[in-house]
Amino acid sequence: xxxxxxxxxxxxxxxRSTREAILxxxxxxxxxxxxxxxxxxxxxxxxxxxxxxxxxxxxxxxELGYAILDQVIASFLAETLExxxxxxxxxxxxxxxxxxxxxxxxxxxxxxxxxxxxxxxxAELSDVHEGFRTRLAVVFSAWRERLTQxxxxxxxxxxxxxxxxxxxxxxFLVASLEGAILLTKLTKDIAVMEQCVDEMKRHLSxxxxxx
Numbered sequence: 001x002x003x004x005x006x007x008x009x010x011x012x013x014x015x016r017s018t019r020e021a022i023l024x025x026x027x028x029x030x031x032x033x034x035x036x037x038x039x040x041x042x043x044x045x046x047x048x049x050x051x052x053x054x055x056x057x058x059x060x061x062x063e064l065g066y067a068i069l070d071q072v073i074a075s076f077l078a079e080t081l082e083x084x085x086x087x088x089x090x091x092x093x094x095x096x097x098x099x100x101x102x103x104x105x106x107x108x109x110x111x112x113x114x115x116x117x118x119x120x121x122x123a124e125l126s127d128v129h130e131g132f133r134t135r136l137a138v139v140f141s142a143w144r145e146r147l148t149q150x151x152x153x154x155x156x157x158x159x160x161x162x163x164x165x166x167x168x169x170x171x172f173l174v175a176s177l178e179g180a181i182l183l184t185k186l187t188k189d190i191a192v193m194e195q196c197v198d199e200m201k202r203h204l205s206x207x208x209x210x211x
Contacts, residue, residue, distance in 0.1 A: 018049055018053050018056075018057065019057045021047045021048065021049055022043060022047050022049055022054060022057060022058070022064065023064075023067060023068060023071060024047070025043055025046035025047035025049075026038065026043045026046075026047070026064055026065075026068055027068050027071065027072070027117075028046065029042055029043060029046055030065070030068060030117075030121075031114045031117050031120065032113070032114055034120065034124050035065055035121060035124055035125060035132075036124060036125075040054070040061055043064070062131070065132065066131070066132075066135070069121065069132065069135055069136070072117045072118060073118070073135075073139045076118065076139070076143075077139075077142070080099070080102050080103065080106065081099060081143060081146060082146075083102075084096075084098035084099040084102060085099075085146065085150065091154075091159060092150045092151065092153055092154035092157070092159060093154060093159060093160065093204055093205075093208055095150060096147060096150055096151075096173070096204065097201055097204070099147075100173075100177070100197050100200055100201060101197070103177055103181070103197070104193050104194065104197045107181060107184050107190060107193050108190050108193075111188075112184050112185060112187070112188045112189065112190055112193075113185070113188075114185070115181050115182060115184075115185035116177075116178060116181045116182075118136060118139060118140070119178045119181060119182065121136060122136045122140070140174065143174055144167075144170045144171060144174050145170070147166075147169075147170035147173055147174070148166045148167050148170040149166075151164060151166035151169055151170060152166045158209060158210075159208065159209060159210070160207040160208055160209060161207050161208075161209055163206075163207060164207035169203075169204075169207075172203070173200060176196060176199075176200055177196075177200070179196075180192065180193050180196035180197065181193065183196075
């Protein structure tokens with residue numbers, strides 16, 4: 001494959017920097033095989049990058065893992081969560097349903113393979129790696145808080161009744177989505193995800209006023 005030297009001394013591969021090539025390869029491997037079952041040799045082989053070039057960009061596998069996690073978090077927030085809440089005047093339950101549909105569509109596009117990158121890392125590392133656990137806890141809290149804020153605002157506007165407990169419902173939605181993604185990954189059946197998303201929407205409708 002043709003390469004060219006970039007201004008900082010790294011080599012670009014097909015328009016990508018060496019660092020990007022490492023991140024993309026490692027992300028693919030970790031998403032499917034997990035962090036602990038992805039070795040540095042696996043990453044080097046998948047990316048076509050030499051060990052010296054790897055250590056130019058990352059001091060360790062752990063540092064690479066943190067970089068991947070930062071990338072996954074940024075992508076989730078920018079491409080999946082926040083676009084559904086971009087209209088400050090929009091109906092909040094419509095926006096939450098939009099988010100549920102986006103998560104469903106991602107699983108459909110992945111053909112039920114890989115699951116949720118954040119959920120996978122949380123399940124694998126929360127009990128054994130405090131650094132990953134704290135970083136993952138922050139993003140799950142931000143996700144839950146975004147839904148909580150939307151539900152509080154929906155109550156303030158009179159779109160949902162006072163029976164709704166925003167914090168509890170937000171917890172329920174996050175936990176239900178992660179469980180649904182896991183079962184979809186296990187069964188390789190998108191109908192599982194579709195049914196779970198439908199039930200989450202039905203639960204939200206129980207609180208809706210003036211629908």
